[in-house]
Amino acid sequence: MTLKDRHGAFISLTDTPGELAVKDNICVQGFMCTASSKLLENYEPPYTATAVQKLQKQGLTVMGKTSCDEFACGSTGTHTSLANPRNPLDEKRVPGGSSSGSAIAVKDGLVRYAIGSDTGGSVRCPATFCQIVGYRPSYGQISRYGLMDMCMSFDTIGTLTRNVDDAIYLITGMSGKDDKDLTTMNSVDVKETPGLAGKRLVAFRQILESCDPGIREKFNEATEKAKLHVDVIDFPEIHKSIPTYYMIVFAEFASAMQRFDGKFFGKNRELLGQEVKRRILLGTFISQKENKDKWYTQAINARKWFQQKFEAMFAKYDFVINPTMPSPAPLVGEITDPITEYSMDLGTIFPSLMMGPSISLPYQGMGIQLTGKRFSDSALLYSARDLEGAL
Numbered sequence: 001m002t003l004k005d006r007h008g009a010f011i012s013l014t015d016t017p018g019e020l021a022v023k024d025n026i027c028v029q030g031f032m033c034t035a036s037s038k039l040l041e042n043y044e045p046p047y048t049a050t051a052v053q054k055l056q057k058q059g060l061t062v063m064g065k066t067s068c069d070e071f072a073c074g075s076t077g078t079h080t081s082l083a084n085p086r087n088p089l090d091e092k093r094v095p096g097g098s099s100s101g102s103a104i105a106v107k108d109g110l111v112r113y114a115i116g117s118d119t120g121g122s123v124r125c126p127a128t129f130c131q132i133v134g135y136r137p138s139y140g141q142i143s144r145y146g147l148m149d150m151c152m153s154f155d156t157i158g159t160l161t162r163n164v165d166d167a168i169y170l171i172t173g174m175s176g177k178d179d180k181d182l183t184t185m186n187s188v189d190v191k192e193t194p195g196l197a198g199k200r201l202v203a204f205r206q207i208l209e210s211c212d213p214g215i216r217e218k219f220n221e222a223t224e225k226a227k228l229h230v231d232v233i234d235f236p237e238i239h240k241s242i243p244t245y246y247m248i249v250f251a252e253f254a255s256a257m258q259r260f261d262g263k264f265f266g267k268n269r270e271l272l273g274q275e276v277k278r279r280i281l282l283g284t285f286i287s288q289k290e291n292k293d294k295w296y297t298q299a300i301n302a303r304k305w306f307q308q309k310f311e312a313m314f315a316k317y318d319f320v321i322n323p324t325m326p327s328p329a330p331l332v333g334e335i336t337d338p339i340t341e342y343s344m345d346l347g348t349i350f351p352s353l354m355m356g357p358s359i360s361l362p363y364q365g366m367g368i369q370l371t372g373k374r375f376s377d378s379a380l381l382y383s384a385r386d387l388e389g390a391l
């Protein structure tokens, strides 16, 4: 198989059969780690990410490293010059990003399991567009050691699988405290728990209204089919989650990218793609002393506001349910401006702000997403398994 074949899933690939594909922003010894960027085209990391090490101990073999949006920045999967990822269900369409290659590899049956990273939706978006299951664990559930930072305070390693059972298998294997990542201190073991019966579900009217009518219809059809009772409530401020998330992403991303100075680490920064450059410029601007209070500090305060709001909401409800993405997979080249691309993330960003786990299940071309409070991973996974059976 040549690398560019098979819908552009892989950046590098071994000849030996394996059952695990790893997004190319997660370090695995013996493989290059490019983050789908020309800047790191020849970078070979001297160590393996903790999450991958744990899966290897469990007996899984890494088959290859998968393409993604450069440094995990994007929602289409096509912001890279190292691969040409396409949606396996319709090659005219994007696979979704940023963990595009991992979703393609699973959908095409090249591997059974894939992992990616999810900062604001990057496993759930491609899982939706490629019609598989995407899981973002609670922040702190899985070690980020060996994952290249995009935005440290939101980044998680997540899974892309054909079904919820496979996600449970991977999450169980990867979870746990790691001395190399202090945010994992409170990681909770995943174990079988009661599922969806009796769980209280809520949806936000403003997210439903932001979706294409066809997506809304299928969402209603799915909840009826699964006999779910969903309270639909107003949450107009949810629209502010997008600028809140992106301000924090820009600032942390610009800071994380400083290490690639072209002297000690990485090649010439001119090789970076447009989206990455945009984020570095904006992040540098809003982090400057004279601008910081106006943009970055406000975003940090807004994140706190969202966290409090969700804490109160999770006293009343177990899970938030919504369509993962507001529209079907866009055509390649259809999205030409960043604001349109950022606004696609309305359904996937709020779990990042409040650090909770979130899963997307495929349903008739769309995604049904369930989100729980932080460290409710077991309840969420086993409820999602029930929902999967009912759809």
Ligand code: GLN
Binding pocket: 072, 073, 074, 075, 097, 098, 117, 118, 119, 120, 121, 122, 123, 150, 249, 345
């Ligand atoms: N689309 C979002 C962004 O570009 C999410 C990316 C991600 O989760 N890595 O920031």
